[in-house]
Amino acid sequence: MHDLLDPKNDFVFKRIFGSEENKDILLAFLNRTFIEAGEPPLTEIILMNPYTDKDSPRDKQSIFDIQARTTEGKLINVEMQLFNKYDNEKRTLYYWSKQYAGQLEEGQSYKQLKKCVTINILNFSLLSNDRYHNIFHLREDHSGITLIDDIEIHIMELSKLSSQDIPNEGGLLNWLLFLKSEDTTNWEVLKVNEPALGKAMTALEYLSQDAEARRLYEMRQKALHDEASMLEGARAEGESLGNFKGKLEVAKNMLTKGMDVPTVAELTGLSTEQLEQLKRTH
Template identity: 35%
Template sequence: MKRLKPLNDFIFKKTFGEEETKDNLIALLNAILSKKDIDKLVTLEIVENKELAPELIGDKTGIIDVRAKTEDGTQFEIEVQLTNQHNMDKRTMWYWGEIFSEGIKKGEDYKNLPKVITINIVDFEYIKIPNKFHTTFHLWEDEVKDYMLTDVVEIHFIEMEKFRMLKNKNLKEDKLQRWLSFFREDISKEELKELMDMDVDIRKAEEKIEYLSSDPKTLELYKERERSLHERANMISSAVDETAMKIARNLLNMGLSVEQVAKGSELPIEKVIEIKRKMTKTPIVSKS
């Protein structure tokens, strides 16, 4: 049977976001946060904020995330996003703020507000920093770069596309790189076996995925989630294309050349020529 996709958000939650799989989550978080020795997370509580009901599985706009908190109150929210909706920066701040504001009740001391760490694992390039697949953001002073206002804000972006393009991977020494290799949809059986031999935590996570693949109900929900994610990707792609074409029409109306419009709208020249032809109903020849 073909391996279930670890980054299908339904499978991700089943593998990392349930009470019986929280050891997998602890191992993953320690790798993302570069926790070592005495600072390592050893326990946490899974926050079951969403029931994986069929309605949520089939919801094209629904988000299935993983929530957890530690004994000191630190909150974690992990979201897997496979399609670029061009809003991850603002969306992650929204979810961060929502979780942060839940930390105290009205009238309580602000000092009781917990640290909230949001982690976005995305299957596309998003952060405009080349050759860096894992970026972390805090509240630093603009000029005095080593002064942090507070540590309650921590936001991670992990970009799978950039990781795939990384030429010199160091799987033996870098635990996060091992996890990201494990998440690859196209990983070979030989590579996967090598990872499991190298890392007992990855072996446990893969054994969970193998178990899930043998459960008929899980398989049914997985396939339904795959369909809804595919439909959402198509919906987003159509919306992006329509926006680009609207920009192209506006730029053409302003008298810009086909080449300028193609650059401004990020559409192929051929597509811009087609749009202009429909607008003018006359043949258009591109400049060489």
Template identity: 25%
Template structure:
């Protein structure tokens, strides 16, 4: 596969970990966390990478694998993830992941239960459904009481909805703006923007330059990029197919229901005038109801389409379950 891009795509697993998950580039992650995650708090001076795979206390407990997991000098825990596509129960998963760095702080013997701060950071290549009509990029979530007062200060969830970040290079003012801009536009840039001349971005662009990759790194990136593009294509295709199927089913059901209701109305008001007026009103109401049913059926078919495409790409069943919300039995039946 020929790579025409100059810089690595940070939304691929390889690209994200190349820029933020290696010891030589640790200062990139520190600056990102200080400027984007902790802009109004005490900054971290250093951090160490921790094991990004956690197992439950019991054999049957589900395994949790984070993209990046690190610990600050004051004991703060940071889980940082790139999320490429929507999935069912994504927020539940964030809470589940946050439970591991909490539990690992437990000490044997006498312990006062004092915990270090936990930050779960999600860099999202999509927007939450409830935020589709809003333009907020950064969401900071804490536990609050009924009076909107913070109940617990040490557990924070931060989500960055990248599609909502629309600033141009000329509009970049803060380090926060610049970090979001470079994350969103890096794989599409041909040269380093004038607005990103700080030393930290000099290092980022050097680390991101594909031409400097070793043969092994290039092979790893190509595989990661292919997976990212295939996944994105599957999702885009499923959405388009779902919308088309929903419109088609809705149109046909709407026509049928509209004709039936139109005939009933027509009989009440007179054969000639009633049929004409009833069909018009019935079709309008029927199409609306039919589209609603069609969209629902379309979503079900879309999930199956995603699963079939993913099976064709030999993706693991566990990943397909997360992408579609289908059970293992339902996915196996599609083979």
């Protein structure tokens, strides 16, 4: 029996939750998420970027988040983050805004904009409370009235869970404990609580015995570790270089290694305009 792959690896996560044959797994997970948020469950979802063999760790352009749409047009983005990329709040809002604004083509009415939901599953602690699932909306400070319901952000922190948190009923917690996967001896209990988890567990066991899937997984694990190390090094270097020329040099190296402009901007303090200019001249 092979050791199980880590479902927190975004490549594995998308294979399990983001493929057409496993769309029912994603739907069950989303419904537990929305029910816990006090919202009605979904009856159907459409995968906008389903997993294909092109989603390979060898390709830097591969996208390992999951993008789905409800029958009413609501857009949902689910992302697994194994390591802290820093400035997560701004990064989350930036990508939410791109998804929201990206719905409109030139000349279309704002009325056509649909609600966008971002779900970030983190393998680290971000928020200064004890809740493993936090939900954010746009509300007025004093009365709590909603300005508009188009923005909804879920932050799920696996680091705030322990193997002692086994529930005795169905719910989102069962899914998050599966993803945390520190203790597989509780899987039978989780599966009884959430029958749909059985298919997710079977999918993970199948992938773990597939030689090619394991090879790609290990490739992605290395890439994720390398990225985390590069981010740590770049942040430390950026903090030690107070002059503009030094920051430009660090930024150039980061862009050359394939880091995206928003992340480089956050780490160096340079503007996106300066970085775009840097890309054009090098």
